[in-house]
Amino acid sequence: MNYYFAPLEGITGFVYRGLHHKYFGGPDKYYMPFVSAMEKGKIKKREKKDILPENNEGINAIPQILTNSSRDFIDTAEMIADLGYTEININLGCPALSVVKRGKGSGFLSDLDRLDKFLEEIFEGMEKCRIPAKLSVKTRIGRRDSDSVPELIELYNRYPIYELTVHPRVGKDFYRGVPDMEAFRAFCEKSIHPLVYNGDINNEGDIEHFAELFPKVGSIMIGRGLLQDPAFIRRVRTGKEMQKEELKGFTEELYQQYRKEMETPGAGGINAVNRMKELWGFLGVNFSDRERTLRKILRAKNPVEYESAVREIWQ
Numbered sequence: 001m002n003y004y005f006a007p008l009e010g011i012t013g014f015v016y017r018g019l020h021h022k023y024f025g026g027p028d029k030y031y032m033p034f035v036s037a038m039e040k041g042k043i044k045k046r047e048k049k050d051i052l053p054e055n056n057e058g059i060n061a062i063p064q065i066l067t068n069s070s071r072d073f074i075d076t077a078e079m080i081a082d083l084g085y086t087e088i089n090i091n092l093g094c095p096a097l098s099v100v101k102r103g104k105g106s107g108f109l110s111d112l113d114r115l116d117k118f119l120e121e122i123f124e125g126m127e128k129c130r131i132p133a134k135l136s137v138k139t140r141i142g143r144r145d146s147d148s149v150p151e152l153i154e155l156y157n158r159y160p161i162y163e164l165t166v167h168p169r170v171g172k173d174f175y176r177g178v179p180d181m182e183a184f185r186a187f188c189e190k191s192i193h194p195l196v197y198n199g200d201i202n203n204e205g206d207i208e209h210f211a212e213l214f215p216k217v218g219s220i221m222i223g224r225g226l227l228q229d230p231a232f233i234r235r236v237r238t239g240k241e242m243q244k245e246e247l248k249g250f251t252e253e254l255y256q257q258y259r260k261e262m263e264t265p266g267a268g269g270i271n272a273v274n275r276m277k278e279l280w281g282f283l284g285v286n287f288s289d290r291e292r293t294l295r296k297i298l299r300a301k302n303p304v305e306y307e308s309a310v311r312e313i314w315q
């Protein structure tokens with residue numbers, strides 16, 4: 001089985017990826033949170049920093065683009081390929097309302113004619129401009145419902161998609177409910193592409209259950225399960241459990257690097273604290289017997305409160 005780290009915007013930026021790789025390793029690929037393609041291949045400074053090769057050294061990191069403009073996509077793909085990347089992922093799943101209402105991410109899935117035209121233009125454009133990168137897709141199964149899954153599969157079958165990751169939820173459901181395994185089965189039966197399954201794989205039992213149901217699918221993408229248990233894939237592969245000291249080192253170094261990386265004038269370290277609090281929201285499952293201390297971490301309003309609560313949790 002191949003295991004991929006899912007893109008998690010606001011969490012798995014380059015600092016996180018680098019330290020995850022250093023402390024735990026395991027994933028065959030780390031998908032990067034999306035960059036929003038703008039005109040002429042421009043992207044935000046923060047997003048550029050995230051994809052710079054020098055910030056991803058030694059890591060198999062795959063950039064992802066979010067847009068509904070084929071021209072912006074091609075310009076951005078060209079800029080990314082020039083950095084040396086050989087795979088670029090297309091985001092057709094983001095459920096955020098601000099994205100969906102612009103017809104991007106999972107919003108694109110409610111207008112399949114437009115999506116078809118977009119894919120036709122970008123696959124043609126990549127060839128015409130001789131951009132040497134393969135395109136993979138990460139998709140949900142619809143925007144509001146999954147009624148168009150058969151058409152969606154046929155649509156994707158018309159293009160040379162390198163790998164097709166399916167998160168079988170509709171955009172409207174965000175992360176609620178359970179993945180629609182029947183919709184995923186339809187992809188298994190009808191899609192011509194190498195499939196990657198994504199959604200709610202949180203432990204070894206989930207992997208075993210999935211592999212029994214879909215023995216031909218050779219790749220799984222994991223997001224929140226890895227945030228909760230950063231050693232998950234390593235343990236599956238080598239049996240090596242997460243040590244308390246490792247998690248302590250990982251979270252301390254993350255915090256220190258965020259302090260340097262995210263500091264803005266007058267912020268007084270709060271950006272790093274907020275970033276860490278988001279992660280602790282997931283890591284909390286490992287500290288179910290330390291609820292009070294965990295709450296202190298999650299409520300910390302400044303570095304002093306954060307650091308004191310973290311010291312307490314390791315005691």
Ligand SMILES: Cc1cc2nc3c(=O)[nH]c(=O)nc-3n(C[C@H](O)[C@H](O)[C@H](O)COP(=O)(O)O)c2cc1C
Pocket residue numbers: 006007008009010011032033034064091093094138167198199200201221222223224225
């Ligand atoms: C905080 C957060 C940020 C996310 N950011 C992205 C993103 O940038 N691109 C993307 O394709 N999916 C994004 N996702 C979706 C995840 O990659 C993944 O599809 C989803 O969490 C389901 O997988 P899981 O159950 O293994 O977590 C995000 C999810 C979360 C919770």
